[in-house]
Amino acid sequence: MLASGTTVRVKLDWPETRGPCHIRTPHYLRGHEGVVVRHLGDFPNPEALAFRRPAEILPLYHVRFPMGALWPDRHGDNTILVELYETWLEAA
Amino acid sequence: MNILEAPSEKLLAGIRKLLAEKNIATEEEIAERIRITDEASPARGAAMVARAWTDPEYKALMLRDGTMAAEAMGVPMRGLPPLGVLENTAELHNLVVCTLCSCYPRAVLGYPPFWFKSAAYRARAVRDPRAMLVEFGTTIPDDVKLEVVDSTADYRWMVLPRRPAGTEGWSVEQLAALVHEGDMIGVTIPHAP
Amino acid sequence: MHDLGGVSKFMCEAVDAEPHALNDFDRAVDAIRGILGGKKVMGVDELRRNIEAIPEADYLRLSYYQRWIRAITAHLLRQGVITEAELIAAMEAE
Numbered sequence: 100m101l102a103s104g105t106t107v108r109v110k111l112d113w114p115e116t117r118g119p120c121h122i123r124t125p126h127y128l129r130g131h132e133g134v135v136v137r138h139l140g141d142f143p144n145p146e147a148l149a150f151r152r153p154a155e156i157l158p159l160y161h162v163r164f165p166m167g168a169l170w171p172d173r174h175g176d177n178t179i180l181v182e183l184y185e186t187w188l189e190a191a
Numbered sequence: 192m193n194i195l196e197a198p199s200e201k202l203l204a205g206i207r208k209l210l211a212e213k214n215i216a217t218e219e220e221i222a223e224r225i226r227i228t229d230e231a232s233p234a235r236g237a238a239m240v241a242r243a244w245t246d247p248e249y250k251a252l253m254l255r256d257g258t259m260a261a262e263a264m265g266v267p268m269r270g271l272p273p274l275g276v277l278e279n280t281a282e283l284h285n286l287v288v289c290t291l292c293s294c295y296p297r298a299v300l301g302y303p304p305f306w307f308k309s310a311a312y313r314a315r316a317v318r319d320p321r322a323m324l325v326e327f328g329t330t331i332p333d334d335v336k337l338e339v340v341d342s343t344a345d346y347r348w349m350v351l352p353r354r355p356a357g358t359e360g361w362s363v364e365q366l367a368a369l370v371h372e373g374d375m376i377g378v379t380i381p382h383a384p
Numbered sequence: 385m386h387d388l389g390g391v392s393k394f395m396c397e398a399v400d401a402e403p404h405a406l407n408d409f410d411r412a413v414d415a416i417r418g419i420l421g422g423k424k425v426m427g428v429d430e431l432r433r434n435i436e437a438i439p440e441a442d443y444l445r446l447s448y449y450q451r452w453i454r455a456i457t458a459h460l461l462r463q464g465v466i467t468e469a470e471l472i473a474a475m476e477a478e
Contacts, residue, residue, distance in 0.1 A: 195454050305404035
């Protein structure tokens, strides 16, 4: 379980290149660092549900990212808050 | 030819016929589902917002547990995704998007609007939101932080906008009438006339 | 292709903020999706995954609910709820 305030990195992984899949981690976050805001609850993994496979129940977090760090051409203090499953997060 | 490339209207007609024959989705069920879906509209969300503006305990509930807050207003939420509520303040403006598809708090706002589902909105909200909001007639001052909330998973999000100035003493009905669909997504800001 | 956050191609495109009311086609497709979901014939994740499988050019060309009916059809065929022969016959009969 990840505590609020933990800095995490979204895994730099591209399952899309390995075959049919269903991923709810936006491409624009992969490899980027954010801060866990809170644990939203535990939900079945949509990556498995999409293929009618047995789905592991995973913790889901709200994670905050600075927008300026995501895009080469933008700066400023906007932030993005995204729901991410624990399997996509690693310690930063 | 790939059958999936058939004209959409023909696909729908064929699917409807088969689903009815197989008793999976009859025309009566479809009509009933449409009727129930039409009951949800931004008026539900607006009523929640107006109540939150006048009732601090309800506001606290709404921010703590949006699903329960919706149910407290008579919105059926069983079996539906959990509802999260994002509070706009003097320092923070929230904007909701679903970049991956079009997840929308349908139970309290009804069908998602065309623009919410558009590629332009989904692409620009997370990369150029302030300029995009100007196109909606909304300017977020530089000293107000903007947080874009991308609905990527199981929750559905709505914004609790700030109560407009000049509405002291207004009834909940009068207040609810000020709150429009876009206000609860964050593309517009409610104001008193 | 569906993963549109920040995609450069759309950054200069104005958002069409016109209301564009839903038509009967849209409402029927939406209703069918809901019924199939309620009966566990097709979950929302299955719907999304089938939408995501639509080739890029078609994805952008099709309307929102046109993408849905295509995804619903693909799912029902793959799951064997309907067969292609049945569907062709049903479409021709209409």
